[in-house]
Amino acid sequence: MAWAGTAYDHEIEYGSKSMRFASDLFNNKRIVVPEFLYQSSKLPEFLPISHYTSLPQLPINQQFKPNMKVIHFLSGRHLLRDEIPFSLQELHAHYVNGYLQLEPGIQTLHGREMCMRCGNHTFSSFSCARCQSASCQYCRNCIIMGKVTFCSPLYSAPSRQYEVIENITLQWFGKLSEGQQEASNAVISAIQKNHSVLIWAVCGSGKTEVLFHGLAYALSHHKSVCIATPRTDVVLELAPRLQKVFPGLTISPLYAGHSDPNSSFVISTTHQLIRFKDCFDVMIIDEVDAFPYSVDPSLHFHVNKARKQSGSLIYLTATPSENFLNQETLNVVRIPSRYHGYPLPVPTLQWSGNWRKKIEKGQIPYILIDWIKKQMDAQKPVLLFFPSIKIIEKVKCVFDEQQLFCEAVHSEDPNRAEKVVQFRRREIPILLSSTILERGITIENIAVAVLGAEDGVFTESALVQIAGRAGRSASYPEGDVTFFHYGKTNAMIAAIRHIRKMNQEAEEKGWLH
Numbered sequence: 001m002a003w004a005g006t007a008y009d010h011e012i013e014y015g016s017k018s019m020r021f022a023s024d025l026f027n028n029k030r031i032v033v034p035e036f037l038y039q040s041s042k043l044p045e046f047l048p049i050s051h052y053t054s055l056p057q058l059p060i061n062q063q064f065k066p067n068m069k070v071i072h073f074l075s076g077r078h079l080l081r082d083e084i085p086f087s088l089q090e091l092h093a094h095y096v097n098g099y100l101q102l103e104p105g106i107q108t109l110h111g112r113e114m115c116m117r118c119g120n121h122t123f124s125s126f127s128c129a130r131c132q133s134a135s136c137q138y139c140r141n142c143i144i145m146g147k148v149t150f151c152s153p154l155y156s157a158p159s160r161q162y163e164v165i166e167n168i169t170l171q172w173f174g175k176l177s178e179g180q181q182e183a184s185n186a187v188i189s190a191i192q193k194n195h196s197v198l199i200w201a202v203c204g205s206g207k208t209e210v211l212f213h214g215l216a217y218a219l220s221h222h223k224s225v226c227i228a229t230p231r232t233d234v235v236l237e238l239a240p241r242l243q244k245v246f247p248g249l250t251i252s253p254l255y256a257g258h259s260d261p262n263s264s265f266v267i268s269t270t271h272q273l274i275r276f277k278d279c280f281d282v283m284i285i286d287e288v289d290a291f292p293y294s295v296d297p298s299l300h301f302h303v304n305k306a307r308k309q310s311g312s313l314i315y316l317t318a319t320p321s322e323n324f325l326n327q328e329t330l331n332v333v334r335i336p337s338r339y340h341g342y343p344l345p346v347p348t349l350q351w352s353g354n355w356r357k358k359i360e361k362g363q364i365p366y367i368l369i370d371w372i373k374k375q376m377d378a379q380k381p382v383l384l385f386f387p388s389i390k391i392i393e394k395v396k397c398v399f400d401e402q403q404l405f406c407e408a409v410h411s412e413d414p415n416r417a418e419k420v421v422q423f424r425r426r427e428i429p430i431l432l433s434s435t436i437l438e439r440g441i442t443i444e445n446i447a448v449a450v451l452g453a454e455d456g457v458f459t460e461s462a463l464v465q466i467a468g469r470a471g472r473s474a475s476y477p478e479g480d481v482t483f484f485h486y487g488k489t490n491a492m493i494a495a496i497r498h499i500r501k502m503n504q505e506a507e508e509k510g511w512l513h
Contacts (some may be wrong), residue, residue: 005112018083019130019151026096029058030424032086048151050104060098070094073178076159076224076279078117078305080105083275084155086200091155106151108135113141117148117274120300141298145274159224159308160278170216172209172245178511179335180210186333187214187314191223191282198325199334202344202502203318203468204442209237209339211284212245212316219249222263223281223311228273230290232256233417234440236269263480270299272278276306283307285438288315288324289461318468319461319498337506341513342477344499345470347463350490352484355451359394362401366450372404372430375447375480381423382430383437383448385457385466388454392432395451399430406430409437420455438465445476452493453483463495 001469021032022044030476031054035046070086078404084091086111094100104300106123107116114121120141131151138149140479148154173223174185184200185474190197191214201207227242229235232255237255250263254272260395266280271294283303285293290445293299307313330341332348338344352365375382386392396408409416423431431437435457448470458466463483482490506512 019048019153020132021049021052022155023052026058028207030056030449031058031096031126032102034092036088037092038324048104048133048136049102049147049153050106050108050150052104053108055101055103057097057101062091063100064095064097066094066249067098071099071157071160074100074155074157075159076276076306077275078154078156078277080152080274081156083146092512094157095155099157101156101158102155103154104150105154106139106150108270113137114183115142115148116154117145118142118285118298119305120298140276156277157490167217168246168249170212170245171247172212174247176209176339177206177335177339177341178509179337179506180206180339183186183210183333183335183382184213186331187211188217190214190312190314190331191218192308194281194312194428195331196329197331197333198315198317198320199333199335200316200320201308202314202338204338204472205318205335206339207286207316207335208241210316211314211334214282215242215246217350218282219246219265224266224279225282225284226266226268226273226276226280226306227284227286228268228270229286230270230293231287231440232269233268234286235269236417237440270302273299273302276302278305278308280307281311281312282431283313284314284316286316288317288318289321290317290439292463294321302364319464321461334505336502336509337511338472338477340474340477341511342471342474343503343506343512345467345479345481346499347467347483347492347496349453349479349488349496350418352451352486356391356485356486357389359398362398364398364402365451365484368449371449371482371484378447380445380447380480381426381431383423383443383446383469384430384446385438385443385450385458386432386434387452387457389434391452392434396432398433405428406432408432410434411436426495427491432452435462437469438462441469443469444473445479446470447480449482452486453485453491454487458489458491460491460494460498463491464498466501467495 022038024031024033032052033057045153049115059300095102106113118141120139122140123137125135125137127134136149136150186197230438235253235255239251243251252261252263252266254268259272350367352367358365372382392408406417409419422428467481471477
């Protein structure tokens with residue numbers, strides 16, 4: 001053994017100096033030692049960590065006294081060196097004494113290089129000062145979450161048992177519908193048996209309430225829980241809802257800029273799961289069909305890496321894809337009715353002519369204007385969807401000229417959350433939106449329309465979700481949904497067929513008023 005406790009400047013330890021490792025023995029076990037900590041007149045060959053293909057978990061040394069702050073910080077995590085606020089010397093001491101796992105960020109598996117953080121196989125190269133290589137490879141796929149290179153070590157620690165807070169009980173006294181109860185029982189069973197289940201529930205069926213009793217079971221059995229969703233907006237909405245029904249529970253909401261958990265109950269965007277490994281006993285994936293989860297294989301990799309392999313996996317969606325439903329081993333439970341027992345509003349199709357040409361001329365199709373006035377006369381908030389931000393901005397200008405007070409929201413609008421709140425309070429009568437609001441928004445007594453429903457952005461699932469914004473309240477269950485178009489599409493027809501099929505199934509089950 002040729003390393004020792006070395007004093008060094010932490011600010012330059014992983015900056016201007018290289019990051020290479022040498023192979024060595026410690027207590028008769030093969031280890032790797034960072035170049036900074038190696039002390040010997042006879043220096044070995046220092047190489048990027050990815051040259052070391054096998055780094056087994058070292059046995060715990062009971063004589064070593066670990067720093068519990070290090071253990072707690074890395075518990076169930078999977079982090080780059082730059083993300084860890086402890087010295088390399090301290091991390092190395094915990095690694096050689098069996099309390100941390102060290103692995104290369106990029107490894108060759110089955111003859112193919114793979115990023116161990118996101119599962120990507122596509123790399124670029126650069127001249128790296130840390131490993132002194134002129135062509136060090138890095139992962140292009142997850143670089144926004146921190147740069148994983150051929151010389152990057154990844155640190156992790158086994159998921160710990162968080163301190164149990166007594167008397168965390170479910171404080172919700174509502175009544176589940178028959179469909180909700182059936183799904184709730186399936187969730188509890190999946191958690192008890194560590195199985196997987198898909199809850200296929202129509203928009204407005206009350207999917208969050210379906211989770212309550214399963215979460216109560218998980219908490220009472222000291223299981224770690226993650227609810228993952230594609231969007232930050234949903235994280236921020238779910239956290240206070242669950243906090244209200246589980247008072248005393250510490251909930252960790254994770255999203256861009258907020259990535260450090262402080263409890264074993266996490267509500268996270270799927271992207272943030274990249275920083276976890278073998279952590280959660282219960283993994284719940286909300287909106288499994290939504291972008292980007294539905295099109296990004298690396299997010300599926302994040303989920304599987306973050307979940308304990310012995311844990312349960314629960315999927316939630318109103319519009320599952322055919323590929324997803326074709327998984328032979330997946331148990332599927334359907335809720336074809338809303339919690340209030342009224343049928344889903346079926347969209348109406350309205351031909352609107354060449355609406356794009358009209359908008360270019362600063363006009364709005366008369367049929368849409370008449371529809372808006374009808375809804376406003378009935379004092380209904382109006383939510384209008386458009387296929388692009390460019391069109392939204394043009395329509396907003398036309399509405400302003402015609403003195404139709406409205407606001408617009410889209411993915412590039414930093415004030416969209418505030419505008420949605422104002423819309424919910426009836427301070428804004430008309431809200432123009434991209435598909436960003438196709439999910440996760442509930443406004444009482446709302447009227448919903450799409451202009452340009454024939455556009456390719458409006459898939460069957462998108463149109464079903466948009467229609468699902470209406471009629472969600474038990475006080476106003478009959479919402480108006482209209483698809484204005486310049487030619488019917490298969491997606492429009494399929495969306496209407498989907499909604500009618502769910503209504504028919506709910507009626508056959510006797511679940512409709």
